[in-house]
Every structure is written in structure tokens, then in C-alpha cells.
Amino acid sequence: MDLEAQIQLLIDKAPQDGITPQLITAIAPVLSAIASSLRHSQYYILQDMDERWVMTTLSNRANPELEKCVIYAYPTLQDGKASTDAVSNPQVIVAPIPVTHVLFQLVALEPVDSIVFFETTGTTNNTVEIERSNLQALFQRSLQQNYGRSSIPPDIA
Numbered sequence: 001m002d003l004e005a006q007i008q009l010l011i012d013k014a015p016q017d018g019i020t021p022q023l024i025t026a027i028a029p030v031l032s033a034i035a036s037s038l039r040h041s042q043y044y045i046l047q048d049m050d051e052r053w054v055m056t057t058l059s060n061r062a063n064p065e066l067e068k069c070v071i072y073a074y075p076t077l078q079d080g081k082a083s084t085d086a087v088s089n090p091q092v093i094v095a096p097i098p099v100t101h102v103l104f105q106l107v108a109l110e111p112v113d114s115i116v117f118f119e120t121t122g123t124t125n126n127t128v129e130i131e132r133s134n135l136q137a138l139f140q141r142s143l144q145q146n147y148g149r150s151s152i153p154p155d156i157a
Contacts, residue, residue, distance in 0.1 A: 003035050006041070006099070006101065007028045009101075011024050026142055029142065032100070035099045037128070038099055038117055042098050043099055044095065044097070045074075045095055045097050045102065046072065046092050047095050055069050055070070058070055068113040069111050070115065071112055072115075072118065073102055073116065074118050079121055106132050107135060113132060116128075
């Protein structure tokens with residue numbers, strides 16, 4: 001599914017409250033720009049049986065008190081199934097998610113600091129990390145340019 005179709009699907013599935021579809025339209029250029037910089041049109045996300053995304057807490061090797069919470073996005077189903085979380089937990093499923101939807105959901109995932117996109121099948125060396133705070137700032141700027149809004153509604157995603 002191309003990026004334009006993915007964004008249209010986000011708009012179509014949004015609450016038809018007169019606001020959310022317009023907000024998605026306003027941030028669509030940001031979603032498209034970031035998504036087009038990634039290699040895949042969809043990624044595979046680990047989920048629990050309730051469809052909640054599996055989060056991984058990473059510690060800084062030099063300073064173990066520094067932690068961040070990430071979600072991994074895999075390029076193929078096989079890569080997702082081969083991940084440690086999927087192998088060690090039979091309750092974890094691997095679900096395909098359009099790339100623009102992954103980015104859109106990131107803003108709503110409060111405890112998550114970033115999503116790490118694995119770009120090459122079979123290796124964990126080639127990654128792109130998208131930080132939630134940076135994405136929020138880009139959305140904020142886009143909304144201000146389009147609507148003069150000063151903040152993203154907390155329930156946008």
C-alpha cells in the first residue's frame with residue numbers, strides 16, 4: 001500500500017468528529033516525509049494477545065541508570081518471529097502495520113521514547129530510530145502552520 005493510501009486509511013478510520021481527520025490531513029506531509037525516508041511501506045510489530053505493542057527497555061552501558069523504552073519495527077515477518085521477545089514468549093504475535101500508522105501511533109504511546117526500525121532483513125545493524133519527542137515537535141509545527149494550534153490533542157492517535 002503506498003503512503004498516500006495509508007494516510008487516507010488513517011483519515012477514514014479516524015473518529016469522524018470534525019477535528020481528527022483535519023488534524024491527520026495537516027500532519028500528513030510529516031508522516032509522508034518520514035515514512036518515505038524509511039525503506040519499507042510496512043513493518044512488523046510485536047504485540048501481545050490484546051494487540052498492545054511489546055516495549056523493550058534499554059539501558060545505557062556506560063550509565064545503567066539511563067534507560068529508554070523502545071518498540072522494534074521489523075522489515076519482515078521472519079525477522080519479527082526471530083526476535084528474542086517472539087522466540088521466548090509464545091503469547092507474542094507479529095503483526096504487519098503500515099509505516100505511516102506506526103509513526104502516527106508513536107505519538108500516543110506515552111511510555112515509549114522511540115521506535116527502532118530495522119531496515120535490512122536478517123541483521124540488526126542497519127537501523128533508524130525515530131524519537132517520539134522529535135515526531136511530536138514536527139507534528140506540532142505542522143499543526144501550527146495549518147491551524148495555529150499550540151498543542152496536539154492528547155487523544156489524536
